Amino acid sequence: MFAPGTVDIRPMTKADLESVLAIEQASFSRPWRYEHFLHEQSSPHSFPLVAVIEGAVGGYVCLMSLFEEAQILNIVVAPHLRGRGIARALLEHAAAIAREKHAEIMTLEVRASNRDAIALYERFGFFRTGIRPKYYEDAEDALLMEKSLQGDR
Ligand SMILES: CC(C)(COP(=O)(O)OP(=O)(O)OC[C@H]1O[C@@H](n2cnc3c(N)ncnc32)[C@H](O)[C@@H]1OP(=O)(O)O)[C@@H](O)C(=O)NCCC(=O)NCCS
Structure with missing residues (x-):
């Protein structure tokens, strides 16, 4: 675990994209491309965040919040930094933004094999x-998940 205050979470900028893409490519067989992240930075409903550890980007989350629903589009931590609470810190920030935007629930889709x-x-x-059968390009199922943002402010 990192001591409180040693993980800085802030909005993703264009200058972060080289580091973000390196983590993305190390984590997925079908990584998001540069344009995907650039789009997240320019969309009024998207809130991409990075976690900065000792001056370097160590993880990120992309949140989209529209009306009562906020969606986690992706969340990734650099392989060598996993298991230290960085993803949890990113989710906490994302949930705080979603509440500010008056979302009532957070939703996401995840590969059924991604334990x-x-x-x-x-x-x-x-x-x-729920489940979306054969949702992904390689025919893997997606699990649908949801969390209420009410009552735990
Ligand atoms: C999933 C992922 C983001 C987790 O990041 P992380 O920084 O290692 O997670 P954290 O250290 O914040 O873990 C928070 C909690 O999640 C659970 N968890 C996370 N990784 C786990 C693992 N490998 N095994 C079991 N539980 C795990 C634990 O319960 C943990 O809580 P605890 O420490 O209180 O027990 C990371 O493994 C990753 O980047 N994976 C590849 C990308 C990916 O698949 N992203 C999700 C789909 S977009």
Whole structure:
């Protein structure tokens, strides 16, 4: 775990994209491209955040918040920094922004085989609401998950 205050969470900027893409490419077989992240930075409903550890980007989350629903589009931590509470800190910031925007629930989709991510989300209070069979390009199912933002302010 990092001591409180040693992880700085702030909005993602264009200057972060080289580091973000390196983490993305190390984490996924079908990584998001530069344009995806650039789009997140310019959309009025998107709130991409980075976690900065000792001056370097160590993880990020992309949140989209529209009316009562906020969606976690992705959350990634650099492989060598996992297991130290960085994703949890990113989710806490994302949830705080979603509440500011008056969202009532946070939702997400996750690959059914992604045990690390499902464990993170369940630990954070998400519960399973459904399944989208063969949702991904390689025909893997998506789990749908949701967390209420009411009552835990
Ligand atoms: C999923 C991911 C973001 C977790 O990041 P992380 O910084 O290691 O997670 P944290 O250290 O904040 O863990 C928070 C909680 O999640 C759970 N968790 C996270 N990783 C876990 C793992 N490998 N095994 C079991 N539980 C895990 C734990 O319950 C943990 O709580 P605890 O420490 O109080 O027990 C990271 O593994 C990752 O980047 N994976 C690849 C990208 C990905 O699949 N993203 C999700 C889909 S977009």
